[in-house]
Amino acid sequence: MSKLLVTGGAGYIGSHTVRALQDANHEVVVLDNFSAGHLEALPDGVAIVQADLLDEEAVRAALRDHQPDAVVHFAALIEVGESMSDPRRFYRNNLLGSLNLANALLDTRTAENTPVPVVFSSTAAVYGEAEVIPIPEDAPKRPTSVYGETKLSFEHVLSAYDRAYGLPHINLRYFNVSGAHASGEIGEAHPNKTHLIELALLTALGQREKMKIFGTDYPTPDGTCVRDYIHVDDLASAHVLAVQALLDGSPSTAYNVGLGHGFSVKEVLDAADRVVGTPIPREIAPRRPGDPAFLVAESSRIKAELGWAPQYTDLDQIVESAWRWHRRYPHGFEKATR
Numbered sequence: 001m002s003k004l005l006v007t008g009g010a011g012y013i014g015s016h017t018v019r020a021l022q023d024a025n026h027e028v029v030v031l032d033n034f035s036a037g038h039l040e041a042l043p044d045g046v047a048i049v050q051a052d053l054l055d056e057e058a059v060r061a062a063l064r065d066h067q068p069d070a071v072v073h074f075a076a077l078i079e080v081g082e083s084m085s086d087p088r089r090f091y092r093n094n095l096l097g098s099l100n101l102a103n104a105l106l107d108t109r110t111a112e113n114t115p116v117p118v119v120f121s122s123t124a125a126v127y128g129e130a131e132v133i134p135i136p137e138d139a140p141k142r143p144t145s146v147y148g149e150t151k152l153s154f155e156h157v158l159s160a161y162d163r164a165y166g167l168p169h170i171n172l173r174y175f176n177v178s179g180a181h182a183s184g185e186i187g188e189a190h191p192n193k194t195h196l197i198e199l200a201l202l203t204a205l206g207q208r209e210k211m212k213i214f215g216t217d218y219p220t221p222d223g224t225c226v227r228d229y230i231h232v233d234d235l236a237s238a239h240v241l242a243v244q245a246l247l248d249g250s251p252s253t254a255y256n257v258g259l260g261h262g263f264s265v266k267e268v269l270d271a272a273d274r275v276v277g278t279p280i281p282r283e284i285a286p287r288r289p290g291d292p293a294f295l296v297a298e299s300s301r302i303k304a305e306l307g308w309a310p311q312y313t314d315l316d317q318i319v320e321s322a323w324r325w326h327r328r329y330p331h332g333f334e335k336a337t338r
């Protein structure tokens, strides 16, 4: 059993990972500013530090007080559209916040003078418009959004710090995370809703009038963007494996986490229609700035090297798990209707 500090642990992916880490017998401390995370998303037995990564001293204090064996770093802003309209906020939160964490890790090195290792929540958005699909980890990194740039910038910080100071890290580049915990008790509940599957299901629940399809003129088979949808519990298990690899002394690296199959926006909406049992109203809208046409993972490396084996391999299954959560908690954690 090891002790792990999870930043952003009260968020969507964070809270699923916290459970998976506990299930793997780790002790978990969550550091979260609760700007988007939910206290209700945290299971019993987790220590909570309410702090912002922009508060350097608070981050150092959390590391000193809890002395984790490794850190899993999720805390970040995530909306691509907002990153384009408010880059200042994104660089500040995602880059400066992460830099504070990395610096605090150096400032609180162990007796052996090595900083504790980090699993970093990176993204497929670091690749931008890829030339080779599925995208391998060594593909060129040309983010089309500020969100992707902030994540790539911190990957660069981590590799420079590793070279200079020995900061072991694994960057997990997530593709499109979706679905909800098998228990049905936690799921996606962002304050600003932008993700396709969540929006489609909330539209089915009557909370929105219509789905907008952002662009039908992409160079894809049906003209809508293609994404690799990965279940949040499978992503959580990738973190458990990455943490273990670092604790076992694995060298720093990056892994894609996706299924390796793409689905278009139209295909996702059709799957949502099948799952909810009625057609979800939709209309065609202009492209959303920052969206590349294709994002599909080449994910054989994490399977081969860490033994990662995703359980949810079917789109309908992923959408069904999200539907269970949204139907049960139509207004998320704020107004749970059990």
Ligand code: UDP
Pocket (backbone or CB within 6 Å): 080, 176, 194, 195, 196, 197, 199, 211, 212, 213, 214, 215, 225, 226, 227, 265, 288, 291
């Ligand atoms: N999308 C859409 N309508 C929506 C939300 C998303 O057409 O209301 C599209 C979006 O343009 C992208 C895909 O669905 O091509 C997935 O978007 P999402 O925001 O879920 O994830 P992202 O790919 O930005 O991480």
